Amino acid sequence: MRTAALAKLIGLCLVAGLLLAGMAIPVVGAAGLVSNRMSDQVAATTVSMLETPPPLMTTITDKDGVPFAYLYDQYRVLTPPDKVAQVMKDALVSTEDRRFYEHKGVDWLATLRAALRNQSEGGTTQGASTITQQYVKNHLVHVLEREDVGGQKEAQEQTIARKLREARIAMHVETQLSKDEILSRYLDVVPFGGTIYGIAAASQAYFNTTPDRLTVPQAAMLAGMVNSPTFLDPEARPDKAIERRNMVIDLMAENAKLSREQAEEHKRAPLGLATPVRPLSTGCVGSGVEFGFYCSFVVNHLTRNGYSLNELKIGGYTIRTTLDRALTQQAKQAAEAQVPKTTPGIANTAAVVRPGKERHEVVALVANRDYGLKKEEFQTQFDLPSAVENKFGAGSVYKVFTAAAALEKGGLGIESVIESPGSYASRVFRGGAPGCPGTGEPFTYWYCLRNHDGSYPPRMPLKEALATSPNTAFVILEERVGLDAVVDMAHRLGMRETMATNIAGVPPDPKSKQKELRVTQAEFYKGSGNASFTLGPAPTSTLELANVAATLMSGGVWCPPSPIVKVTDRHGEDVGFRDAPCEQVVEEPLANALAVGMSGDDQDRGTAAAAAKQFGWTRPALGKTGTTEEYKSAAFIGATADYAGAVQVFNDSTSPSGICVNAGPPRLCGEGDIYGGTLPARTWFDFMMKAHANLPEKPLPPVDPRYLRP
Structure with missing residues (x-):
């Protein structure tokens, strides 16, 4: 019985050899059709293998080209043959395929020897795969069938049919690639445990080195891992890893790649693993607590401009951003x-954001807390349009939009005197409490409001009003120009994604039972005629506020806030990434006048004067503070010719209470006392003083006389 089985096995091997030889024997009929079909399938698979590159890690860099984040499913960096140490090649060939440089893809002698061994041990499929065959299998599993569980399973089935197909493809591959190319491709595709793929990733993760600098013990350990990276994990099973490494070193000596004395010396070396053994971190959490929010914005920006997240994880792109680390x-x-x-x-x-007439580059996005993805960790949404972070609004910062709309309507300049009564009852807008206590106005008027205190004169220039922020003055201006014009101006100057969310700060929900949640902020305020828009009570994006300041400092040119300098593919070719075009949203003289009109906030009676003085700020700049009615949030925007920035401090807890900043550290309290001129302005002047430390002072633009006092 055993003799018959052995004869049958030898016959099967001979037949397989003939089939694998490329159908050299003439065939006819159905067998010929089947053989031709198999040949076509093998040829097609070979072409697909050779033309389908493996997944590569995408690298995100700062403005200077220094990486700060990586995106991948398989941590892999392609390595050309001349960048792999010879000892690594020797270790692999000695261990996996001693006759690699002699066979044509299949080692028939080794195949027969393995077949005899497996038959005697009761198996049918193990052993004898050449490096070329292993390359074929790994490429099928980890590249071509990476996202197909069924295809992966089929590519790993321990059957004679699968082995024959793999062998035929290997022989085809040998006709297309040199031995060095095959070895290099194998070393690029093979897994080394977890998300680590390829020799470059393994060299970094296990030894914090590069493939060209691998030592004999390091190369031997990695060569020993390739067929069982989990079982031979050197961190989890160091004893098994050393045992296997030393076996590889012995094989290298047997294969005349080392002397016996050298082998014994190398076997005494410790594993010498990196501490800890880790691949480069993937995703924005891995970019660190300082850069996580920026990384998230970059990824979102790319996915909104045609890149899928999967494409970013496998494409091997290099994304150079505008991030300024310092x-x-x-x-x-x-x-x-x-x-x-x-x-x-x-x-x-x-x-x-850096102002400019051709680009608005986002150079920094930060929060007081660290970026993280766990539920208990702080999160904020710079990656519009999914949400805006400050649900309570930017307060009087929105008066900028009213001032811009009023200047555009005409008949008003930044030195024009406007009304600023202590209280006011609007006959145009809804939204306030009925009746206007202290004004003598009857119940029938719709919107009543008063200034913060009685320190404001009844009339003042627009520039002074922008610096001191009387509420009544801007509601009166809002009446003059119309609420629609003010809402539209907010959109034009930069609050585009913000205005596209609803008053809860999220995308409109057409299924909501609440009408105000079914429409955008723009639609809500226009439809309700609510004058409070100029007082900024609605959810607001910090990034878009900064971009508004950049638009004003760019002569009225709005550009999408962009973090991208250039995107190159895995070959280093520029893919030609382009942002949406910039727009001249208001005429340049108007923008210049408003910038100058906002330049008094850090001076004299300006709401940010104390903060500016605290940090020694003296440069020309535009600025505007804002505080919401119940002190749940406050904001500051400011800009010079070099940088535009915004800061928002807000309650992000589940308790809708105010924020207190006096008589102790910042804290939530029943009735708040925060203002835009406190924490937000202090934050802005603190980092902007450092950002401008080595920059020459630049003046604000000149003002066209027609925007001074028409």
């Missing part, structure tokens, strides 16, 4: 200095 670190330090990261329920967010 400014980011300075901004984060400033945010934490004003609101420590451990402060319960109070967030402090900051965004910085």
Whole structure:
């Protein structure tokens, strides 16, 4: 019985050899059709293998080209043959395929020997795969069938049919690639445990080195892992890893790649693993606590511009961003200095954009807390349009839009005197409590409001009003120009994604039972005629506020806030990434006039004067503070010719209480006392002083006389 089985096995091997030889024997009929079909399938698979590159890690860099984040499913960096140490090649060939440089893809002698061994041990399929065959199998499993569980299973089935197909493909591959190319491709595709794929990733993760610098013990350990990376995990099973490594070293000596004396010396070496053994971190959490929010914004920006997340994880792109590391670190330090990261329920967010008429580059996005994905960790949404982070609004910062609309309507300049009564009853707008106590106005009027205190004169220039922020003055201006014009101006100057969310700060929900949640903020305020829009009570994006300041400092040119300098593919070719085009949203003289009109906030009676003085700020800049009615949030925007920035401090807890900043550290309290001129302005002046430290002072633009006092 055993003799018959052995004869049958030898016959099967001979037949397989003939089939694998490329159908050299003439065939006819159905067998010929089947053989031709198999040949076509093998040829097609070979072509697909050779033309389908393996998944590669995408690298995200700062403005100077220094990486700060990586995206991947398989941590892999392609390595050309001349960048792999010869000892690594020797270790692999000695262990896996001693006749690699002699056979044509299949080692028939080894195949027959393995078949005899497996038959005697009761098996039918193990052993004798050449490096070329292993390359074929690994490429099928980890590249071609990476997302097909069924295909992966089929590519790993321990059957004669699968082995024959694999062998035929291997022989085809040998006709297309040199031995060095095959070895290099194998070393690029093979897994080394977890998400580590390829020799470059393994060299970094296990030894913190590169493939060209691998030593004999390091190369031997990695060569020994390839067929069982989990069982031979050197961290989990160091004894097994050393045993296997030393076996590989012995094989290298047997294969005349080392002397016996050298082998014994290398076997005495410790494993010498990196501490800890880790691949490069993937995703934005891996970019660190300082850069996580920026990384998230970059990924979101790319996915909104045609890249899928999967494409980013396998494409091997290099994404050069506009991130300024130093400014980011300075901004984060400033945010934490004003609101420590451990402060319960109070967030402090900051965004910085570089003005320009061709691009608005986002150089920093930070928060007082650290970026994280766990439920208990702080999160904020710079990655619009999914949400806006400050649900309570930017307060009087929105008066900028009213001022811009009024200047555009005409008949008004920044030195024009406007009304600013202590209280006011609007005959145009809804939204306030019925009746206007202290005004003598009857119940029938719709919107009543008063200024913060009685220190305001009844009339003042628009520039002074922008600096001191009387509520009544801007509601009167809002009446003059119309609410629709003010809402539209907010959109034009930069609040585009913000205005596209609803008053809860999320995308409109057409199924909601609440009408105000079914429409955008723009639609809600226009439809309701609610004058409070100029007082900024609705959810607001810190990034878009910064971009509004950048638009004003760019002569009225709005550009999408962009973090991208250039995207190159795995071959280093520029893919030609382009953002949406910039727009001239208001005429340049108007923007210049408004910038100058906002330049008094850090001076004299300006609401940010104390903060500016505290940090020694003297440069020309535009600025505007804002505080919401119940002190649940406050904001500051400011800009010079070099940088535009915004800061928002807000309650992000589940308790809708105010924020107190006096008589102790920042905290949630029943009735707040925060203002835009306190924590937000202090944060802004803190990091902007450092950002401008080595920059020459630049003046604000000149004002066209027609926008001074028409």
